Amino acid sequence: MRSGDNLRPTIITIFGGSGDLANRKLVPALYNLYLDDQLPEKFAIIGLGRTEYTDEKFRNYLRKGLDEFSRRGKAKKEDWNAFKDKIHYLISDVFDDKSYQEIGQKIKSLEEEWEETAISVFYFAISPSLIEPVAKKLGSNNLCDDKSCSRIVVEKPFGNDLESAQYLNQLLTEIFSEEQIYRIDHYLGKEAVQNMLVFRFANILFEPVWNRNFIEHVQITASETVGVEDRGGFYDKAGALKDMIQNHVLQLLCFTAMEAPVHFNADEIRNRKVDVLRAIRQYEGKEVFKNSARGQYAKGWIKGEKAKGYREEVKVDPKSYTETFAAIRFFIDNWRWQNVPFYVRSGKRMPEKMSVITIQFRSVPHQMFPNTTSEHMIPNRIIISISPSTGIRIRFQAKKMGLDMRLKPAEFKFSYSGMYENDQPEAYENLLHDIMTGDATLFMRSDEVEEAWRVVMPFVRAWSDHPPGTFPNYTAGTWGPEEVEALIAEDGFHWITAPLED
Ligand SMILES: NC(=O)C1=CN([C@@H]2O[C@H](COP(=O)(O)OP(=O)(O)OC[C@H]3O[C@@H](n4cnc5c(N)ncnc54)[C@H](OP(=O)(O)O)[C@@H]3O)[C@@H](O)[C@H]2O)C=CC1
Numbered sequence: 001m002r003s004g005d006n007l008r009p010t011i012i013t014i015f016g017g018s019g020d021l022a023n024r025k026l027v028p029a030l031y032n033l034y035l036d037d038q039l040p041e042k043f044a045i046i047g048l049g050r051t052e053y054t055d056e057k058f059r060n061y062l063r064k065g066l067d068e069f070s071r072r073g074k075a076k077k078e079d080w081n082a083f084k085d086k087i088h089y090l091i092s093d094v095f096d097d098k099s100y101q102e103i104g105q106k107i108k109s110l111e112e113e114w115e116e117t118a119i120s121v122f123y124f125a126i127s128p129s130l131i132e133p134v135a136k137k138l139g140s141n142n143l144c145d146d147k148s149c150s151r152i153v154v155e156k157p158f159g160n161d162l163e164s165a166q167y168l169n170q171l172l173t174e175i176f177s178e179e180q181i182y183r184i185d186h187y188l189g190k191e192a193v194q195n196m197l198v199f200r201f202a203n204i205l206f207e208p209v210w211n212r213n214f215i216e217h218v219q220i221t222a223s224e225t226v227g228v229e230d231r232g233g234f235y236d237k238a239g240a241l242k243d244m245i246q247n248h249v250l251q252l253l254c255f256t257a258m259e260a261p262v263h264f265n266a267d268e269i270r271n272r273k274v275d276v277l278r279a280i281r282q283y284e285g286k287e288v289f290k291n292s293a294r295g296q297y298a299k300g301w302i303k304g305e306k307a308k309g310y311r312e313e314v315k316v317d318p319k320s321y322t323e324t325f326a327a328i329r330f331f332i333d334n335w336r337w338q339n340v341p342f343y344v345r346s347g348k349r350m351p352e353k354m355s356v357i358t359i360q361f362r363s364v365p366h367q368m369f370p371n372t373t374s375e376h377m378i379p380n381r382i383i384i385s386i387s388p389s390t391g392i393r394i395r396f397q398a399k400k401m402g403l404d405m406r407l408k409p410a411e412f413k414f415s416y417s418g419m420y421e422n423d424q425p426e427a428y429e430n431l432l433h434d435i436m437t438g439d440a441t442l443f444m445r446s447d448e449v450e451e452a453w454r455v456v457m458p459f460v461r462a463w464s465d466h467p468p469g470t471f472p473n474y475t476a477g478t479w480g481p482e483e484v485e486a487l488i489a490e491d492g493f494h495w496i497t498a499p500l501e502d
């Protein structure tokens, strides 16, 4: 039996169907689910937008995106021909009630054809400013009435600060129940992020040492080689703190630091993550600057190619003070993590693309080997590589081959790509599948989003009240401004730049 056979008929209506996210991520993910027999037999996509596509033109546009962005490369003709009939397009304006009536009619006619009611998923692949009007109109046009079979999906950024996130949560929960709302953070769909739960809570080896007694510090790096590409208009108002730290990086921190959930279910896991966010120390006054660093890239070179400076990017203010790099030293004030620094950093135009968590263990309490100084006593380290390579490295000490007793670090290495070739589902495949099955474990709950905003708000406020002295302050192709080295060096550590494959 196909896995998709367990799924109820489903219609995914995409506000912003003509946009980049739908083209680059959503439709390729749905197509791959189709190839993997993970879609129900009765399934349809309704794309929406003001662009004047016919069904045929819309399908052709999506086909080009699929060929370019799908992890499986170009679509095979026969597969695409079977899939494309599931795609429909409606020319519509989010402010126009008539559009919602047409959406309702389209859904009804598909259900009549299938002789079954469908789960209706409304995907908000639109700019954050359009969320409010779309939510209100879905409500006033009774399109989301049936709470058991309609869902909405809201993309990040969820709000622009704590206040706006609270406002948005309030608004959405007046129209929809919390169970209907799927707030996406695509990092949670990554295989390696989900594997962290398994690594930590399905193995007895690691959990006993996963605390302040054995772990010296934790580092989280989410670096990219790309600049802002064509998203200057959005990014210049956001910056690295709101674009990456508030969501993806804090999620990685939560998965690293959370207590063991009792059950594997959405609320249980989200409760444990909220506990971590609530325990993160809030800095005040000068502490904010003492525990953080920010930067903006100047022109430089990345992998042999010239890169523009941030201020020269399209739709970026030529005098912009928006940070393209952010680093913070967090402390989690609870029993497990007291005084263990968590250093996080994220930036664009760095030398390597990688999302990596490094768990640095303490040294052994006593060293007994002859001819061995503290220099040779390399402490254990676990590197969890989230992307682009996915896997885990564990460093330990081994005896160096030879007649005398000398030590040499060695590694255990686990790589998903080595195991599963190119069969790893993309983050959006996992997430879209979960939305269809109604599993909210990998989505953000309202209080979680708000707590994550609460964590970054001292930095948001202090950074905007005190513009940086000199921006740009790092060259494209480097690991950020000088201050970021000081942030960790003053504690006696250094940044570890070690992805899975090196
Ligand atoms: N692109 C990406 O990789 C990612 C995007 N996101 C988020 O997803 C959301 C969408 O991003 P993206 O796809 O890049 O944005 P785009 O600018 O590419 O697309 C915007 C979409 O909104 C539609 N739209 C705008 N105004 C209206 C209107 N009045 N009525 C109907 N449709 C309208 C446009 O359709 P038309 O022009 O046809 O009217 C278009 O389909 C944003 O919140 C973004 O932050 C999140 C993660 C990654």
Ligand SMILES: O=C1O[C@H](COP(=O)(O)O)[C@@H](O)[C@H](O)[C@H]1O
Pocket (backbone or CB within 6 Å): 224, 243, 244, 355, 387
């Ligand atoms: O959400 C975002 O994430 C991407 C990075 O995602 P990744 O999966 O490639 O690591 C980032 O480029 C973008 O600015 C941000 O909005």
